[in-house]
Amino acid sequence: MNGEDPVVIRPAAYTPSPAETTQAHWLVRHRLRVIGSSAGAVVLVLVWFLFTARSVRFEMTPADASIAVAGGFHVRLGETWILREGNYTLEAHASGYEPLAAPLTVGGDASQTYRYALTPLPGIVDLDSNAPSARVVLDGQALGTTPIAGARIAAGHHTLELKHPRYQPLTQTIEIEGHEKAQRFALELAPNWAVVSLDSSPPGAAIFIDDAESATTPAGVEILAGSHAVRLKHAGFKSWLTRVEVVAGADQQLPRAVLEPADALVNVTSDPPGAGITVDGRYQGETPSEVNLLPGRPHRIRVSKAGFAPTVETVTLATAEERALRVALAPLVGNVVIDVKPKDAQLSIDGIVQPSSSGQIKLAAKPHRVEVRKAGYETYEGEITPQPNLTQELAVHLLTLAEARLRRLTPSATDPNSGTLVLLAGGEVEMGASRREPGRRANEALREVTVSRLFYLGAKEVSNAQFRKFQAGHTSGKFEEQDLDKDDQPAVRMSWEDAVLYCNWLSTKANLPLFYRVESGRVVGFDSKSTGYRLPTEAEWTWAARTAPDRQAMHRFAWGDDLPPPDAFGNFADRSAAHVVGRIIYGFNDNYVVSAPVGTFKPDARGIYDLAGNVAEWINDYYEIPPESPATDPMGPPSGQYHVIKGSSWMSGTVSDLRIAFRDYGEDGRPDLGFRVARFAE
8 A cells, every 4th residue: 555565465274272272172082971971871771671670461352452551661572561560551452342441560570471351342232023012131131122222232142031921931142242243133932822713603792801802703812821711792692601721822713602592681780880780689790780581571680789779670571682771879878976186187088078077977878988187197097887877986086106106016916908917026047058958059148137127027928818809800720720719828829029019009008108119010129118018028037937936046947957847837748749749748748738728737936827838938139149248137139030939838848948048039920939928117
């Protein structure tokens, strides 16, 4: 610049100072040392993990299930997992199976194998049958009625039962594939009827099966298996009656019925209906009714009903003539003076509340239902039948609930159907039998049981006459031509459900809370706090049978330890029954081939009859093989298919079924199976 030559700047190579060179070398060496130290630490950790870990293998069903382990560090080498001791969660998935999340505890062994099986998803099942609305029970549990669509059923073997009133029961084992696969089962039930062909001369007669009209002759009629009454009725002819025994699937042709011309016919009706009819002093039934008369002569027809004045008519009919006789009965009345305490109690007669609980009232001369009630008092229910032109008195003194309770706790009681019950205090009893006891069965678990609640037990088994007041059409039938249906014989051939419905009927008549819960005519449970009538529990029955004051607690039989029983002790399979039962007690004869009248033999020291012998008895409890642990007031499992049966019967002749500890079970009636009633005292 300013004429001077310019300065030229040229690049030159850099040469570090000795201090800078020393610092750079130190940084390089330090970084290498750090990297070497970290790698060594990783190697040490890995060596420590491999040294302390365990080799674990999993065997899965199905084999293609995917597996994952959660809960800690692990290494998978093919089919082998490297895991340290401790707790993990094994997760597994497979198509068609429920996901698995199972706890896994790895132990101290160097090599370990764990096996898991995934649960198949349920199958999707459709069920149908040739019997419409057949009841389906799967493995003892109600499933519904056919057809059933889309039922989810676990994979595996299952027992299927189908029942229908018109078909024979079917039991079948089915195999469910599961994995949400759809399966369909179409089941065939065998009909429980046969076609019975009937004809008549003249034709066109109405056919009645057990009093239910079904067709006109000639016709083939489907009739359920069993014994049935068949009646043919044709205008101008006498009714033709026969009885037919029907075997399922065995069709039959009855001989042609030749109808006889009716002499004469009068159709008797009355207002009110239900009046008795006598013709020339002979009873002919109740109104409305058709009565055959001899033609050409007068007949004295009397129509009468309790509480009404009888009416008498004289009727003469020509041959084959038919006539209607309609009678209006005039009511008879009587005076009743009623005195109720407390005065403000409510009085009802035949369900109609009266304006006053005391005073004089005129009533028809027939039975009337009387009810007196007040809150805090025991309701009175009774009956009175006024007499024409007479004055009667009815005094009702209501008891407070406390007074009534004390009165009820008497040594004995009478149910509304004239059955006697004995008050029992309960206590401790040993149920079941020792494994060393001859005749012991596998379901007789030995256990200590305490019956803590006071209860009443029927002194006698329920008779045919008593049961028919509840179920008028019941018949106990015959066994090998031996009659089981006499009024004083024990009622048999009823189901467990029929027996408990009888108990509810008694409770209703006695104004007691129902013990059994019923929905749509089916028993669905019970109220253990109810004091209504019921069947005895197995614990109560055993306590009553085993601890009677006149016997030792652990005798095998009600009479002791040895066979045969003492003379006239009870009704068992004896010499007189040898031609109707398989096994009898040799050297014993009670003189009854089948069941004896209830109360025939000597009662025990408490006044209870036939806990051993005559008929076996339905028990409240559902059947199970009970645990051997002690229990207080056990009432059996909450549900099940079968119910316990206790006690020997007129069919019992073996060491096993004669013992007090013997336990049977069932759901349907038998010719040697009845029941007695019980209820809690409070």
